[in-house]
Amino acid sequence: KDLRTGVESTSPSSVLDGDLDDFMEASLSQRIEGGAGEAVADLD
Template structure:
């Protein structure tokens, strides 16, 4: 699950892993490598059912 904020600032945040990217245009264009790596790492570590607390 990812949260996309385009206004008033730009941020894409994966709510499961906590990974953030400040370039939503690149993510929307398909640059998902960091999100996929974090998701796979999160699953390997056994956190598949846990969500990251949103501190924002």
């Protein structure tokens, strides 16, 4: 779970194997849309 973008994966092994496309796409979209870098409050 990426707390900055809200993207989650139900398969940790695929993320560890390099399947990061969803996370990268969400991060880049957030930067393009001008998402402010804020402190993470939700650590669950």
